[in-house]
Amino acid sequence: xxxxxxxxxxxxxxxxxxxxxxxxxxxxxxxxxxxxxxxxxxxxxxxxxxxxxxxxxxxxxxxxxxxxxxxxxxxxxxxxxxxxxxxxxxxxxxxxxxxxxxxxxxxxxxxxxxxxxxxxxxxxxxxxxxxxxxxxxxxxxxxxxxxxxxxxxxxxxxxxxxxxxxxxxxxxxxxxxxxxxxxxxxxxxxxxxxxxxxxxxxxxxxxxxxxxxxxxxxxxxxxxxxxxxxxxxxxxxxxxxxxxxxxxxxxxxxxxxxxxxxxxxxxxxxxxxxxxxxxxxxxxxxxxxxxxxxxxxxxxxxxxxxxxxxxxxxxxxxxxxxxxxxxxxxxxxxxxxxxxxxxxxxxxxxxx
Amino acid sequence: xxxxxxxxxxxxxxxxxxxxxxxxxxxxxxxxxxxxxxxxxxxxxxxxxxxxxxxxxxxxxxxxxxxxxxxxxxxxxxxxxxxxxxxxxxxxxxxxxxxxxxxxxxxxxxxxxxxxxxxxxxxxxxxxxxxxxxxxxxxxxxxxxxxxxxxxxxxxxxxxxxxxxxxxxxxxxxxxxxxxxxxxxxxxxxxxxxxxxxxxxxxxxxxxxxxxxxxxxxxxxxxxxxxxxxxxxxxxxxxxxxxxxxxxxxxxxxxxxxxxxxxxxxxxxxxxxxxxxxxxxxxxxxxxxxxxxxxxxxxxxxxxxxxxxxxxxxxxxxxxxxxxxxxxxxxxxxxxxxxxxxxxxxxxxxxx
Numbered sequence: 001x002x003x004x005x006x007x008x009x010x011x012x013x014x015x016x017x018x019x020x021x022x023x024x025x026x027x028x029x030x031x032x033x034x035x036x037x038x039x040x041x042x043x044x045x046x047x048x049x050x051x052x053x054x055x056x057x058x059x060x061x062x063x064x065x066x067x068x069x070x071x072x073x074x075x076x077x078x079x080x081x082x083x084x085x086x087x088x089x090x091x092x093x094x095x096x097x098x099x100x101x102x103x104x105x106x107x108x109x110x111x112x113x114x115x116x117x118x119x120x121x122x123x124x125x126x127x128x129x130x131x132x133x134x135x136x137x138x139x140x141x142x143x144x145x146x147x148x149x150x151x152x153x154x155x156x157x158x159x160x161x162x163x164x165x166x167x168x169x170x171x172x173x174x175x176x177x178x179x180x181x182x183x184x185x186x187x188x189x190x191x192x193x194x195x196x197x198x199x200x201x202x203x204x205x206x207x208x209x210x211x212x213x214x215x216x217x218x219x220x221x222x223x224x225x226x227x228x229x230x231x232x233x234x235x236x237x238x239x240x241x242x243x244x245x246x247x248x249x250x251x252x253x254x255x256x257x258x259x260x261x262x263x264x265x266x267x268x269x270x271x272x273x274x275x276x277x278x279x280x281x282x283x284x285x286x287x288x289x290x291x292x293x294x295x296x297x298x299x300x301x302x303x304x305x306x307x308x309x310x311x312x313x314x315x316x317x318x319x320x321x322x323x324x325x326x327x328x329x330x331x332x333x334x335x336x337x338x339x340x341x342x343x344x345x346x347x348x349x350x351x352x
Numbered sequence: 353x354x355x356x357x358x359x360x361x362x363x364x365x366x367x368x369x370x371x372x373x374x375x376x377x378x379x380x381x382x383x384x385x386x387x388x389x390x391x392x393x394x395x396x397x398x399x400x401x402x403x404x405x406x407x408x409x410x411x412x413x414x415x416x417x418x419x420x421x422x423x424x425x426x427x428x429x430x431x432x433x434x435x436x437x438x439x440x441x442x443x444x445x446x447x448x449x450x451x452x453x454x455x456x457x458x459x460x461x462x463x464x465x466x467x468x469x470x471x472x473x474x475x476x477x478x479x480x481x482x483x484x485x486x487x488x489x490x491x492x493x494x495x496x497x498x499x500x501x502x503x504x505x506x507x508x509x510x511x512x513x514x515x516x517x518x519x520x521x522x523x524x525x526x527x528x529x530x531x532x533x534x535x536x537x538x539x540x541x542x543x544x545x546x547x548x549x550x551x552x553x554x555x556x557x558x559x560x561x562x563x564x565x566x567x568x569x570x571x572x573x574x575x576x577x578x579x580x581x582x583x584x585x586x587x588x589x590x591x592x593x594x595x596x597x598x599x600x601x602x603x604x605x606x607x608x609x610x611x612x613x614x615x616x617x618x619x620x621x622x623x624x625x626x627x628x629x630x631x632x633x634x635x636x637x638x639x640x641x642x643x644x645x646x647x648x649x650x651x652x653x654x655x656x657x658x659x660x661x662x663x664x665x666x667x668x669x670x671x672x673x674x675x676x677x678x679x680x681x682x683x684x685x686x687x688x689x690x691x692x693x694x695x696x697x698x699x700x701x702x703x704x
Contacts, residue, residue, distance in 0.1 A: 077632035079431040080461030109432030110464055114633065137600065148649075155653035155662045159646075167593070169600050176600070178593040202586040210656035230583065230590055234554040238582055241519070241530040241665045242594075244646065248489070248521050248528070252642035255634050259645060280429035281466065282607050290604035293611060294511075294596065297500075301507035304562035310507045313593045 006328030011351035013038045016053055019346040023060035025067035025089075032092040039126035041329055044320035045179070047188030048123035051335050053342050056089065056120055064266040065089050065119040071096065079108035082254060083115045087268060090121030090142075094271065098130045098138065101275040105136055109280030116254035116270040124271075125179035125317060128168025132175035135288070137276040140166040142269045143250040145261035150183045150243060151226045153236035156210040158226040162187050163246040168314075171291040177314030182242045183227040190219045190227070195334060204228055246272075358680030363703035365390045368405055371698040375412035377419035377441075384444040391478035393681055396672035397531070399540030400475035403687050405694050408441065408472055416618040417441050417471040423448065431460035434606060435467040439620060442473030442494075446623065450482045450490065453627040457488055461632030468606035468622040476623075477531035477669060480520025484527035487640075489628040492518040494621045495602040497613035502535045502595060503578045505588035508562040510578040514539050515598040520666075523643040529666030534594045535579040542571045542579070547686060556580055598624075 013034045020030035033056060041049030059065035064087065071093055072084045081100065085093045097113045104111025124140045131138035147161035162181050169176040184204035193200055194216040203212035208223035212233060218225035229239030250270040251257050261268065278287030301310045324330060331339070343350045365386045372382035385408060393401030411417035416439065423445055424436040433452065437445045449465045456463025476492045483490035499513035514533050521528040536556035545552055545568040555564035560575035564585060570577035581591030602622040603609050613620065630639030653662045676682060683691070695702045 075633045077461035077629070078459065080628070080632050082633035107430065108460055109429035110462055112462055112628075137605070139597075152650045152653050152662050154655055154657070154660055156656045157654040159649040159653050167597050167600070169596075169604075176596060178596070180590045180593055184587060206656070230587065235536060235582065237663070237665070238532045240650070241532055244521075244528060244530065244650065244665065245491075245519050247646050248519070248643055249628075252521075252639055252646060253489070253628070253630060253633070255638045255642055257642045257645050258649065276432070276464075276601075276605070277429075278605060280432050281427040281434035281605070286607045287604055290607055290609045291600055293609050294599050294604060297511040297610065298504045298592070298596070301504050301511050302509040303506055304508045304558070305506070308506055310504050311589070313589070313596065 006330065007351045008328055009038055009042060009325060012041075012050065012329055015348060015351050016050060018348045019053065019057060019342055020060065020067075022346045022348065023057045023067070025060055029067055029089060029092045032095060033089050036091040036094070036126045037122055040123040041331075042321040042324050043123065043125055043317035045123040045125060045317070046332075046335065047186065047192060049335075051338055052120060052122060054338050054345075056091075057342055057345060059119060059266065064264070071115070079104055079110055080112040080114070083113060085115050085118035085268075087117055087119055087265065090115075090118035090269060090271065093118050094121060094127045094273075095130060097271070097273050098127050098275070101138075101273050102131060102134055102136060105275040105277040105280070110274060110276050112272075112274045114250065114254045114270065114272055116256040117265060117268045118271055119266070119268055121269050121271055123179055124164050124166035125177055128166060128177050128179075129175060131275050132168045132170040132177075135170050135277075135279070137170070137278065137287075138168045139272075139274045140164075141246045141250055141272040143247045144267055144269045145251055145256060145258045146265065146267050148258070149187055149227055150229055151206055152243070153229055153231070153240040156206050156208060156226065160229070160243040160247060162227060163243055165242070165246060169291050170288050171295055172288045173292065174318055175314060176291065176295060176312060177317060182230050182239055182246055184230055184232055184239070185227060187219075187227065190216045194219065203232075358682065359703045360680055361390055361394060361677060364402065364681055367700060367703050368402060370700045371405065371409060371694055372412065372419075374698045374700065375409045375419065377412055381419055381441065381444045384447060385441050388443040388446070388478045389474055392475040393683075394673040394676050395475065395477055395669035397475040397477060397669070398684070398687065399538065399544060403690055404472060404474060406690050406697075408443075409694055409697060411471060411618065416616070423467070431456055431462055432464040432466070435465055437467050437470035437620075439469055439471055439617065442467075442470035442621060442623065445470050446473060446479045446625075447482060449623070449625050450479055450627070453490075453625050454483060454486050454488060457627040457629040457632070462626060462628050464624075464626045466602065466606045466622065466624055468608040469617060469620045470623055471618070471620055473621050473623055475531055476516050476518035477529055480518060480529050480531075481527060483627050484520045484522040484529075487522050487629075487631070489522070489630065489639075490520045491624075491626045493598045493602055493624040495599045496619055496621045497603055497608060497610045498617065498619050500610070501539055501579055502581055503558055504595070505581055505583070505592040508558050508560060508578065512581070512595040512599060514579060515595055517594070517598065521643050522640050523647055524640045525644065526670055527666060528643065528647060528664060529669060534582050534591055534598055536582055536584055536591070537579060539571075539579065542568045546572065555584075
């Protein structure tokens with residue numbers, strides 16, 4: 001988009017808040033939802049930013065996502081709790097869950113919350129710094145019982161949802177922030193390639209015939225192709241193991257499996273959150289020193305291509321955020337069209 | 353090897369015990385070491401079974417591995433403890449750590465132990481059933497500060513050790529048992545290919561020139577090739593993220609990084625162990641039902657090759673154990689030669 005259309009994060013967030021309130025979210029809920037969608041854009045997770053505002057507005061309007069209410073603590077034992085988000089937005093519930101996990105970690109060394117029936121969670125990356133800023137390690141995983149688009153190794157049909165895996169870690173400098181899917185690509189990336197008329201950069205889909213393909217059109221063909229687990233044709237058993245790890249630690253541990261999710265739950269997720277307080281076992285600052293040494297070792301590795309320095313997870317996202325906070329948000333024309341749709345739907349003109 | 357040389361697990365374990373005692377291990381320590389090496393063979397983890405007895409005997413003889421002593425609990429807070437194995441064998445210390453983690457999980461819902469300076473741990477797979485038999489979930493990771501043989505994404509030099517990742521999960525039938533490396537292959541598999549004069553089945557090594565290769569000889573060339581992180585040329589940033597996860601949760605959280613390990617520590621490891629008691633948040637049996645539903649979904653996926661049914665992690669290992677318990681251990685001639693070396697070294701004739 002042209003420079004005149006580079007809006008500020010503050011203006012976009014306030015606009016998204018107004019749209020969400022118009023579809024029934026309370027101010028509290030709308031603020032959290034707008035903030036964490038915007039945070040995805042700022043970090044460059046374009047498929048999990050305001051591009052998904054339309055989906056969230058419609059889910060509120062249809063009553064799939066509740067715009068008001070409280071989570072329920074279903075059960076607990078000291079360092080672990082099971083919550084039911086009761087179809088509230090994950091964008092609203094996650095910060096509460098991280099805050100509770102941090103408090104538990106202060107008491108017990110670790111704090112674990114499994115949250116079931118949370119609507120759209122967007123990018124797990126946007127919740128990590130709440131923990132790292134408090135000097136703690138965080139791990140998050142999410143699964144979606146209504147979705148089955150990722151194949152286990154050796155299969156051409158799907159049994160897993162696209163499952164993200166994220167960690168946040170404090171260092172003596174900027175935090176390590178990792179947020180990746182456990183499949184060879186994410187559904188959002190396939191849909192983006194399809195919309196832009198591009199091929200995928202590597203064969204990440206398996207057709208109904210059992211062939212690996214780069215063609216995103218296969219994903220919407222009938223019968224549809226499925227996403228391959230991380231590892232692909234040779235090492236997909238590793239990605240299958242990691243997907244099982246994710247779904248066992250989320251869906252099974254929340255007793256919210258594919259036979260339990262109601263149709264009215266739509267794409268509700270279970271999210272696993274675990275926070276660790278390193279000062280439970282180490283002197284203040286010792287963990288950050290060790291983490292920085294590991295980060296330095298990664299960055300000191302000899303690049304295959306001298307022009308492509310070796311990167312640490314989160315480095316790119318933090319630089320992208322810095323740039324956009326300074327110069328405005330970089331929306332593509334395709335995303336801007338989606339935002340225009342939201343503006344029309346809510347009769348809330350976009351910021352200039 | 354011929355049938356007459358198919359020894360029983362019981363005979364081999366007793367023989368290995370006698371060898372270990374001769375190199376200075378107490379009976380307790382020798383029993384645990386022999387049992388867990390043998391368990392690796394039984395489950396088909398050939399590179400982590402009695403093939404490594406020679407290494408362990410020599411480490412005891414040289415005093416690198418202590419044959420007697422206690423772990424030290426360095427620090428703790430409720431649901432997490434940091435242990436120093438004080439160079440005892442991981443084969444001896446891991447079952448103690450799992451037992452303690454189980455007890456913590458009963459009290460707090462989760463139990464986490466980080467054990468630093470544990471000598472040879474062998475296959476993490478052999479410790480998982482201690483938790484699953486108690487109805488609990490377990491996750492284990494291990495890293496080795498003295499080793500740097502795995503490259504981060506985009507690099508042709510190494511910064512990580514070969515880091516295994518394992519989970520064990522109870523179901524209504526047999527447990528899910530996953531034990532995999534976070535690199536494209538394990539160093540042991542490269543050495544086996546080299547010994548057998550075979551190529552690797554896919555390019556898992558990166559030469560000093562920056563090229564991916566299947567040639568195991570590159571691993572011992574000068575300068576040596578390094579192992580690629582899971583994900584390879586396209587998706588190696590995911591494996592890099594997972595390796596960082598492993599090393600941050602083990603080395604950094606135990607304050608035992610590459611700058612701290614003494615030369616006399618040899619290949620000592622830090623191991624992360626976390627156990628979760630599902631009955632902390634769910635009714636008795638609910639988790640196992642959900643886990644079984646996920647396993648069934650994996651097995652119900654349509655295979656690409658109709659003759660290759662989709663497998664669940666641990667299925668093959670448990671069948672291999674069943675077969676070897678019934679018909680005797682299946683050692684290759686190459687492994688048997690290593691065992692003969694141990695027999696000679698200890699003057700303890702191999703069982704017939």
